[in-house]
Amino acid sequence: MRERRLNTNSYPGLKRLSIFEGLSTEEVDRIAGVLHERKFSPGEMMMKEGDLPSSCMVIVSGVVGVYKKFAGGEEEHLVDLHRGDMVGHFGLIDGQRRSATCCAKATEVCALELSRDDFETLFQAETPFAYKLVERIAMDLVERLRQITRKLRDLSNDPTLRQRRKTLQNMSELVGGMDVSALEEDDYDLDNIEFVGTGPHRIIRKD
Amino acid sequence: MTHPLASFFSKIPIFSDLSDEELNDLLRGVTPMNLKAGEILFREGGTADAFFVVQEGNLQIYARSNKGKQVLVSTLGPGEVLGEMAVLDPAPRSATVRSQTASTLLRMDRSEFDYLRTNFRPAAYKVIRSICHTLCERLRTTNAEIARLAEGQEAPTAAAEATEKAGPSGARQEKKTRPLRETLSRLFSLGSD
Numbered sequence: 001m002r003e004r005r006l007n008t009n010s011y012p013g014l015k016r017l018s019i020f021e022g023l024s025t026e027e028v029d030r031i032a033g034v035l036h037e038r039k040f041s042p043g044e045m046m047m048k049e050g051d052l053p054s055s056c057m058v059i060v061s062g063v064v065g066v067y068k069k070f071a072g073g074e075e076e077h078l079v080d081l082h083r084g085d086m087v088g089h090f091g092l093i094d095g096q097r098r099s100a101t102c103c104a105k106a107t108e109v110c111a112l113e114l115s116r117d118d119f120e121t122l123f124q125a126e127t128p129f130a131y132k133l134v135e136r137i138a139m140d141l142v143e144r145l146r147q148i149t150r151k152l153r154d155l156s157n158d159p160t161l162r163q164r165r166k167t168l169q170n171m172s173e174l175v176g177g178m179d180v181s182a183l184e185e186d187d188y189d190l191d192n193i194e195f196v197g198t199g200p201h202r203i204i205r206k207d
Numbered sequence: 208m209t210h211p212l213a214s215f216f217s218k219i220p221i222f223s224d225l226s227d228e229e230l231n232d233l234l235r236g237v238t239p240m241n242l243k244a245g246e247i248l249f250r251e252g253g254t255a256d257a258f259f260v261v262q263e264g265n266l267q268i269y270a271r272s273n274k275g276k277q278v279l280v281s282t283l284g285p286g287e288v289l290g291e292m293a294v295l296d297p298a299p300r301s302a303t304v305r306s307q308t309a310s311t312l313l314r315m316d317r318s319e320f321d322y323l324r325t326n327f328r329p330a331a332y333k334v335i336r337s338i339c340h341t342l343c344e345r346l347r348t349t350n351a352e353i354a355r356l357a358e359g360q361e362a363p364t365a366a367a368e369a370t371e372k373a374g375p376s377g378a379r380q381e382k383k384t385r386p387l388r389e390t391l392s393r394l395f396s397l398g399s400d
Contacts, residue, residue, distance in 0.1 A: 070354065093336065094343040099350055123336075131332040135324075138295050138335050141342040148349055 017112075018084050019058055019136060023129060031129045034118040038111050040104040046087065046111065049101040053091025055115045059083055062109030068100045080105065087111075089137050092119050210234040212313065219260065219286055221337040229330040236319030242266075242306035248289075253300045255293035257316045261285050264310025269303040282307065291338060294320055 014020060020028050038057070040046055046057065049069060064081040078100060081087060087102050095116070114133075122130035213230045216222045225233065239262070242248060248259070251271060261283055268281040280302070283289055289304065294317065323331035 068354070090343050090346070093339045094347075096343070096347060099347065123332075126327065126329050128327045131327050134332055134336050134339065138339050138342070141339055141346060142292075142296050145342060145346060145349075148346075148353075 056088040
């Protein structure tokens with residue numbers, strides 16, 4: 001892995017990245033001072049499942065493979081990420097351990113790294129970039145939770161998975177912020193609940 | 208001067224990171240509203256144009272079952288926040304909310320919140336960050352559950368155990384687990400960070 005400090009003159013493509021959209025050149029310049037450009041050789045690990053998050057990265061070029069270990073011990077390939085995608089950004093928010101491993105695939109990957117400490121400093125300093133980043137994280141979270149809810153619902157309606165239907169539905173409601181485990185089977189298909197809220201919802205059993 | 212509702216708001220988790228000044232900023236956009244017992248606050252399918260904090264009274268959340276029946280799924284009381292996802296997600300309301308008792312709510316219009324947001328006010332972004340924190344937790348919990356399912360070890364929730372009838376033989380179970388596992392690990396990729 002090679003690393004060098006970044007500046008906008010040496011990096012004219014910086015402003016074209018979606019995370020910098022709408023920011024003034026001065027703002028981009030200011031942020032560039034805390035970002036690190038990092039290059040990973042093909043196959044090189046960028047972050048490791050289980051590690052504590054110290055930073056997030058935005059992909060500038062190359063393809064990043066995301067992998068997760070399941071109980072059998074084998075690592076499974078989950079998804080590929082590309083230019084403009086972010087990795088590790090949820091860790092900026094909650095500080096939890098990495099949920100997957102990211103590696104550069106067949107080509108070199110170039111990424112910009114922001115440390116958690118720098119993010120915190122920028123956020124406390126009320127920097128528009130930090131706010132835009134939070135907004136981006138929020139949108140990614142909403143989109144992912146929405147996709148998962150949809151898929152879980154499809155799965156729960158899959159006749160070959162009938163036995164697990166209740167569990168899958170439970171999970172999809174959990175994603176939507178609603179624990180409906182106390183409901184009776186008849187009243188179960190609450191297909192339309194999504195993102196009712198983020199608070200702990202008390203559940204009332206139907207009478 | 209500190210807003211009279213500042214101390215009430217500061218005890219609510221999604222506002223607890225806000226300074227007095229930031230709370231004042233946020234509270235300028237908040238208007239109180241009263242509901243009579245039985246009155247509908249919003250209906251499923253309606254535009255999500257505001258979020259609410261319950262100051263007094265109780266509110267009931269109803270969702271529609273597959274048979275079209277309205278089912279009471281939750282009750283919210285003082286200090287609880289309702290509809291805050293409207294801030295992040297312009298999707299229509301997914302449930303109907305009705306006041307159980309005479310209630311006082313504090314309403315923040317999405318447009319008021321967006322004003323704070325477009326002006327890069329810390330109040331808005333601290334709230335969004337706090338909502339993100341909850342969503343992160345939710346995503347990680349879900350991912351953990353999916354991973355458990357993918358491994359064929361279902362989460363031992365009471366509900367799941369109660370509804371699962373006498374299980375099939377081990378061989379059949381194994382046969383069933385395999386495609387489920389594949390489907391779920393694909394699903395997992397949507398949620399991985």
